[in-house]
Amino acid sequence: MKYGKIRIEDGFLVFTRHMMINNLPCKDIVWAYMRKEGADEGDDRQLSVNYLVIVTRRKKRYKFDMTEKEIHECIRILKILNPDMATGFPKGGRISLHSLPNTRDLGAIVTADDRHILPRRLLRSGELYHISESDKNRLREEYNLKTVIDLRSAEERKCKPDTIIAEVEYYHVPVVDEDVQVISNREQFVKMLAGLPDDMEEYMIRQYRNLCMDQLVLKQYAKFIDILFRQEKGAVLWHCGTGKDRTGIGTAFLLSLLGVEEDVIYEDYLRTNRYMEPKLVYMQRLVQTWPEADEKMTEKLPIIYNVKEEYLAAVFETVKKTYGSMEKFFQTVFYLKPKMIEEFRNKYLI
Template identity: 30%
Template sequence: MTPRILDIHHGFNFRDLGGYVTKAGQTLRTHKLIRSGRLNELSTRDQAYLADYGVKIDVDFRSPQERASAPDKLPAGAAYHFTPVFAVDETKASANAEQLRRQALAKDPLGGFRNMVNTYADMVLQPNAQKAYRAFFDLLLANSAPDSALLFHCSAGKDRTGMGAVYLLTALGVDPVTVRRDYLASNNYLIGESERMVNNVKKAGGSPALIASTRSLGGVANEYLDSALMTINSRFGSLDHYLTDVLGVDAAQRRDLRAIYLK
């Protein structure tokens, strides 16, 4: 199915996960689960739109530095929950040209790609990331009111948010092909943001290698998700085992999640 894009004027990658069908034939409810990019650019109109849409819980996966420099603009009535996946912004999705140069990416066109592959393995293995995603599931389980939507986001809504969606959709029983399609769909909604990043590098005189790395940092790829899934399979046996044994999402909690989010 085509993702349900929210009518946000000053933000990007805002998607309702409603409409996906599980392997058991159930359908995710609309107005319950929203994934998105950052919220600091929202207009008053956008905030009102999200409030009317039912957003009652805002889960922020960003680092403390990202939150401090670009705090969320909350819809009226929404509760804010800060659950940083990384203590610092390892995805470097919002880094400027000078920061990228300091990472030596200016000389290596594959540097950004390698950074992302390693970052996805870190998202699986780092205790801070595991703690953040466990907190995410606690909030999901608490979102039982029928008129309450939970929104989860990072900076671009593609990596930390992407893995959150992978874990969530898998726990709800969505098939792996659909989960991957949802993950890759971010590329369709980040074109403008990615080009903005690339243009900033070009204006600053960045090298072709730096431009290539910036493009890698600005999108998602099968190889990034595969890095996470291969790490999970090699260390923990399977994604199901990871959800149960590492994130603590047991069979009873999966039943509760399905009661809340499926119809």
Template identity: 30%
Template sequence: METADKKTGITVRPQLPEAVPGFKDFGHVPLKSVHNCRDLGGMPAADGKHIRPGRLLRSASLHAMTPEDANALLDEHALVEVVDFRMSGEVDRALDKVGELPFVTYRFLPVLPEHRDTAEPPQPRPGIDAFSMMETVYRTFVTSREGITAYTEFLNGLLERETGATLWHCTQGKDRTGTGAMLVEHALGVSEENIRRDYLATNLFADDMMDELAKLLEHVPLMDKAADQAGAALFAYPRYLDTELSAIKEGWGSVDAYLDQALDFGPDKRARLRELYLA
């Protein structure tokens, strides 16, 4: 019988990844005000090469970014572009502090459909299995018109950046951000095994999410197994990535075909991406 985490009561524990050789600490960038920030530089990719450092960054939102962390991104990581995958309601509630990033391009590319009655991602509710809900959301990332448009513009935009770093994010830097990372990494020839490890690496930097989960459960009476249901939306689980890859393969046959047919990112563009981002 599984034991529960003392702080949150969660029993469906988030899986931690094995290390990726040459990719120290999964590229973690230790900022104080921007969570889950990672530089993909050093990750093994196609033809025995590695992703160049200081070119591809992923993180949670920048709404609480301090001037010190902004300066670190500008000076130490040569940030030139921010891509925001959130919905308009999320942006309105927690606006990125782009004013702290002069001369950095900001692109708003919402991945999820925005309905009239909501501009926020779906949240776990009593009576609904949150793990199944998250699987549905992951399918939406890669099959909806909005998701396909966002990731098409994101990938093709990377071809315009010959120098400097692009940082992409959602709210927690896990789901929509993780999907973006999966697509970039695949296009760069990263193995599926290492793509999975990088996806799960969010769980290594989840102390703030554990605190968020504990706070949520302290005052809000949820359904049975409340901790596991709330945790489903806060952590990275292999079943989510499996669902997403299955949706791609069901619709297009392979990730390569998805890049070609859905995202307008065929072999020539992938070759150019490798020229720009691998060493």
């Protein structure tokens, strides 16, 4: 089978480099994705070229120009020959699932040393209670989902249990198992909104700061990292309720551990606002129709669906003030020595 200037024969990717024929075993490819260079920019039109990018276990990168159709077909065949191969370039973006608004693939996020997180390995999400059958199949088949980590309390899980996906292992790691209000009806929702303080920003900053000072909470995040450390193949998905606070802090710890710069971590954290905006707008309109709800309740709704940079900043500031640096925090709280951190990075980075 020929695609552009390469062909696939007997489990090998065959191509010519420096006047020599190369036979790359398809099993040695760890990541394949399409890259587009050049674009139409007004009257100054540039040639747009599609490339197939191949990354090997030895961290070698090859780039082949071909049509978009050829790239998709080539990746499809390579995936059949090597099911463990990562594909796509999500860069932390949302997975287009019908029933889950805030499920994201951290793949292709770049680290400070110019490595990338392998796609389809690390997935952050909100609860899986309402996941559709088609979305379950997609996570299992396309993303090879093997592990789900539920960061919610026991009461939350009882109220909205995860929908079981075949051949997936489930872990319950409750970050906070007390003082979490479980909302299952309109009356409870209104009561929760009424009980929130007027200065919501200061309230959330205090909550985030308290979480990363609580040794029991940090112990749970250490368990979360340990599960990721022991994961061998397939994707891991972790979630809380909406996938923004407990999941957001855990993801920030993870990205920092992988060597991602803080400005990139903030970008990932703040993406929640974009993906949860439709849900927020819907709830604002719905609450306005409730006679028992007042204007202040509507104003407090963003706290449930949005995040602010200041919240996560409180975590980094508190951790660095307490432990001196993120590196010392990982050694003290997660029990990860430098050699173990590098082993962890080699597992998920390329």
